[in-house]
Amino acid sequence: MTMTHTITNQRNDTSFPVNEGETILDAALRDNRIYPYGCRSGVCGACKCELVSGSVDYGDYEDFALPADEKKQGKVLLCQATALEDVIIDVDEIMTGASIQIKMLPCRVGKLERLAEDVIQLFLTLPKTQEFNFIAGQYIDIILKDGQRRSFSIANLPKNAIDEGLELHIRHVPDGHFTPRVFDSMKERDLLRFEGPFGTYFLQSEVETPIIMVAGGTGFSPVKGLVEQAMQENPKYQIHLFWGARDIQDLYMDRLAREWAEKYSGFTYTPVLSESKSDNWSGETGFVHEAVSRSYEDITGYDVYASGPPIMVDSVRDTLKAKGMNPQRFYFDSFDFAPPA
Numbered sequence: 001m002t003m004t005h006t007i008t009n010q011r012n013d014t015s016f017p018v019n020e021g022e023t024i025l026d027a028a029l030r031d032n033r034i035y036p037y038g039c040r041s042g043v044c045g046a047c048k049c050e051l052v053s054g055s056v057d058y059g060d061y062e063d064f065a066l067p068a069d070e071k072k073q074g075k076v077l078l079c080q081a082t083a084l085e086d087v088i089i090d091v092d093e094i095m096t097g098a099s100i101q102i103k104m105l106p107c108r109v110g111k112l113e114r115l116a117e118d119v120i121q122l123f124l125t126l127p128k129t130q131e132f133n134f135i136a137g138q139y140i141d142i143i144l145k146d147g148q149r150r151s152f153s154i155a156n157l158p159k160n161a162i163d164e165g166l167e168l169h170i171r172h173v174p175d176g177h178f179t180p181r182v183f184d185s186m187k188e189r190d191l192l193r194f195e196g197p198f199g200t201y202f203l204q205s206e207v208e209t210p211i212i213m214v215a216g217g218t219g220f221s222p223v224k225g226l227v228e229q230a231m232q233e234n235p236k237y238q239i240h241l242f243w244g245a246r247d248i249q250d251l252y253m254d255r256l257a258r259e260w261a262e263k264y265s266g267f268t269y270t271p272v273l274s275e276s277k278s279d280n281w282s283g284e285t286g287f288v289h290e291a292v293s294r295s296y297e298d299i300t301g302y303d304v305y306a307s308g309p310p311i312m313v314d315s316v317r318d319t320l321k322a323k324g325m326n327p328q329r330f331y332f333d334s335f336d337f338a339p340p341a
């Protein structure tokens with residue numbers, strides 16, 4: 001018989017069972033409770049919360065996701081920790097009883113389009129007989145033949161995905177396990193398998209709260225979902241998007257971002273190039289977090305969303321904390337972390 005323990009979240013006084021060996025995050029998701037999380041592999045730190053009482057096995061994780069001093073102060077990573085007895089935690093529950101069920105589904109490759117030299121837009125056609133619900137900005141794992149996984153953000157809105165399929169922006173990773181196949185041999189109607197949706201990088205701001213969004217490279221893909229979601233909900237959302245890339249051709253949906261800026265009065269777009277060789281570029285240059293920093297003296301009262309490489313997400317966090325950002329209102333999606341097979 002499997003032993004179960006009880007996890008209590010003191011923040012909203014709720015409890016749910018966890019099986020022996022099951023992570024607290026998995027048990028919470030099984031109970032339809034959504035706490036903040038990202039990579040599910042002990043790397044990004046998004047699932048960090050307070051362990052109030054009870055002992056846990058902390059699991060495998062990277063030191064920078066849970067530094068020793070934070071662990072000592074009673075922090076724990078919910079995506080890795082397993083309970084050794086009844087446990088009390090303190091964490092913000094973003095959603096309860098959500099109709100977001102994590103599923104393993106087959107899908108077919110739909111349209112494939114080259115958006116830049118090293119970025120492909122790939123649509124995955126969902127099976128007609130199965131429902132797949134997600135919130136704009138979440139991600140899926142594509143399951144490779146050997147069981148390895150590759151995570152990709154969904155770039156379109158749930159209502160559009162029904163007909164278009166799930167839109168992914170895939171960056172070529174030389175020597176990668178999966179992306180060279182997407183670039184070299186993948187074709188329409190190929191069969192794939194994925195699991196999802198995962199993550200809590202979705203719109204969590206009220207329309208009254210001004211938002212700064214920062215994207216690096218294909219970190220634009222979840223941002224596209226977030227902006228479309230916001231504008232669908234209320235075109236009065238105030239969003240300032242900074243999109244950082246090496247050179248102009250890497251801003252692979254630059255035109256779309258400019259269209260948003262024309263269409264929505266509350267939307268501002270600042271592209272930022274770090275290695276531009278063009279003489280015609282008169283916009284922002286350098287690292288994207290520096291451009292944000294130059295534009296804002298004080299960001300108290302702003303919500304910040306950042307998606308892209310871990311180093312960019314960390315730089316945005318550090319820079320904007322010094323400008324008054326509330327760390328509780330910092331939402332991020334660190335790319336390039338592959339969860340284990």
Ligand code: FES
Pocket residue numbers: 037038039040041042043044045046047048065077078079080
């Ligand atoms: S470290 Fe737990 S979700 Fe990333």
